[in-house]
Amino acid sequence: MATSHKPQPPIEQLTAQVIESYRSEPGTSHLEATFLPSRARVIEAIEVLRRIIFPGFFEEKRITSANVQQRTAELIQQLHDLLYEQIHQTLRYELNRTQGKGKGDECKNCGQQAADLTLAFLSTIPGLRHNLALDVQAAFEGDPASVSTDETIFCYPGVDAIFIYRAAHEMFRLEVPLLPRIMSEYAHNETGIDIHPGATIGESFFIDHGTGVVIGETTIIGDRVKIYQGVTLGALSTKGGQAWRGRKRHPTIEDDVTIYGGAIILGGETVIHEGATIGGSLFITHSVPAGHYVSMKDPELKLRPPKKNWRPRSQKKSIE
Amino acid sequence: MATSHKPQPPIEQLTAQVIESYRSEPGTSHLEATFLPSRARVIEAIEVLRRIIFPGFFEEKRITSANVQQRTAELIQQLHDLLYEQIHQTLRYELNRTQGKGKGDECKNCGQQAADLTLAFLSTIPGLRHNLALDVQAAFEGDPASVSTDETIFCYPGVDAIFIYRAAHEMFRLEVPLLPRIMSEYAHNETGIDIHPGATIGESFFIDHGTGVVIGETTIIGDRVKIYQGVTLGALSTKGGQAWRGRKRHPTIEDDVTIYGGAIILGGETVIHEGATIGGSLFITHSVPAGHYVSMKDPELKLRPPKKNWRPRSQKKSIE
């Protein structure tokens, strides 16, 4: 109905201008390029993996001992096909990018390599399940508001983010380009928790609430560590930018450390030693010895009393 | 096309390994279990409820006095059916979980109970609409950048989060297991605002921007309270974990309090009394008297001047 007034737009002219800009700004175009991975397919793969890792939780149909064999085989086949295609694309994309256009198209052993990497990834699933069972238990034990481990699998963004991190980290260890980061940014988008797939994280890890958490690429985290929303494990000033690639820029957090909400811990040489506790909202750029509790010294606050004639609304009501 | 090289993967062997891990790590499996609620259906129910609560805002078709009756009846029927099924599932799931497998399957009065709870929830809709009208008005009045109450319904994540919180809280008061938390985590995921469905929140509540806000289970908030992004109303050290279940662990915020961005207020005995204002980025673990304004005392900053030969880029340009 709204279209009666609609004049014909000069689509041809606009198209020509836009295409001209593809020539003048080629860095943000991806013309001629085959083999770019698909974000949508990578997300699909994560969702299939979730059903394999936590069987029965995210299925429409009941999984029983009678059908578990067949359903699991189906899901693994589906995951295999998705990952094989995305890894194959990405390997050839990476060749084109690093060795010059056309190299990816010619690649003869990329198919075999993709098949090997896919199988290598799939074979980590039992280990992932073992680690995630420990993480889920840590989430349940760590949060007084949680009612059951099932609830943490169903609802906890921390568990969701750790699941995707652990999978992305395996992909990162297999040195598959680009896909690990696409996976971790999906988790970031879903949960507000940003864990670089290169980070090293021990057993029984728990993130409560989680929005705003950032864990950098070269962070090392021990076992039974617990962190809250807004915690940053980051790098000090990186004025150097690309010059800093590959160096240890992010802190080391040893076993049994707890870090409260909003604490910011920076620097590649900063070590929070075993069993230490970091209070909320702290800014830490030096190491903390084992077992110590760090908090703010006398938070000096200014308290300004209300004006003389101020009266709480509740009293005003009762007088009027 | 990419599939020509693709070798047949050893799916059978991988499946066997994964199924073995379902036996060795049963805590993260949900085999044989019926009656798990569906996260996707719960989200669907929230979206139907949104159309009932804010009629006309999220509809493809114009709602007029001629069709409002029919359309509303349709949506209520749809919401009823979705909730009835999810509540029925959840009640039986909870019986299986707490009283042993099979108890949920045998439950004879779960159907009647689900029907009663569904009706009890639906009958809160007019009250929810009343409360949300006050929240929408508070959002419009509280944000100088807002243009109309319509805009706050359309775009404000704070309004979105409060809408879902108020609905989840009604479900929580009806003691429906699991669903309230699934609802609140959907809001958390959509908005970055994490309000536990158990929290008690008064009238005319406004959250501006909102990313990173955390409001814990036993928080009590009065009327006309306004909070900004990154505010935490949380628990002090919960080393005790599950031992703390049920106790008041989170603060009380009285009527007419404003809390600026990034302030962290902790502890079950902490009371921010009527009409107080809490400055941004503060860390508060003690009560604040009525009408007072709390801010940081002389934020002591270090100012390091630039190197002698430093010159702003703009000046460099004008010289060159």
Add this chain to the structure above:
Amino acid sequence: MATSHKPQPPIEQLTAQVIESYRSEPGTSHLEATFLPSRARVIEAIEVLRRIIFPGFFEEKRITSANVQQRTAELIQQLHDLLYEQIHQTLRYELNRTQGKGKGDECKNCGQQAADLTLAFLSTIPGLRHNLALDVQAAFEGDPASVSTDETIFCYPGVDAIFIYRAAHEMFRLEVPLLPRIMSEYAHNETGIDIHPGATIGESFFIDHGTGVVIGETTIIGDRVKIYQGVTLGALSTKGGQAWRGRKRHPTIEDDVTIYGGAIILGGETVIHEGATIGGSLFITHSVPAGHYVSMKDPELKLRPPKKNWRPRSQKKSIE
């Protein structure tokens, strides 16, 4: 199967109650109103624009010199039709809202106006591409963990948020009601980064990680500025609420400034001058001179040693 017990709910009665509440709380209803824009369609338009701005990155099919002309024309036509319809709706909605019901229905030149605004927006695409190419380069250079500019387009929430901001800002400059804010809240929802479409942002802008960033309506940002997660560029106490509409309430950030994570900078007269660096977690309400580095003065922390008999778990193990 669960439906056997299901009693017929009193849908008629519930419907009557809800419709009664539409009468008593009209502020949150949108009955009789035509012409409300559709959030879903606006998001669709953003996704089409993304494919035009970054050709080849988000396509299922390979884009080559043979098909780029046709594909681009298709996408531009699609974007045109989506925007034309949404702008037309919104113009008439705004007339109804500001000049009384029925005024929008009668509007004779709204169609022509919508067509002009749509073309004006489409003609900004080459300029948007130029600016975004600079932003993408800044993201790659600014983050030591990034591997290529492609990766930043694919995965970086900062790039995603800036893309949507730049598009929403063009719509804002064309004074189209409501749509710019719907666009920016989509970015907020996807990335946790909240940039008001009215903010003014120079070239080569980079936001790293990004969750929790808030940039207010009247903020002015120069060229080559870099900010991290959790940074707020906000207003001081806005007790005045709607009285403050239109005034400069948010800071000015000059060229070549870096602001680390969690820093909160407030106030319309606060200027961070050229080349200054603001340390993490600072709370700034005064201007900072050019080239200076601001950090916290001796962060005074309290360090409580562990109890006498405390021993790290690792040693306990080695003894036992």
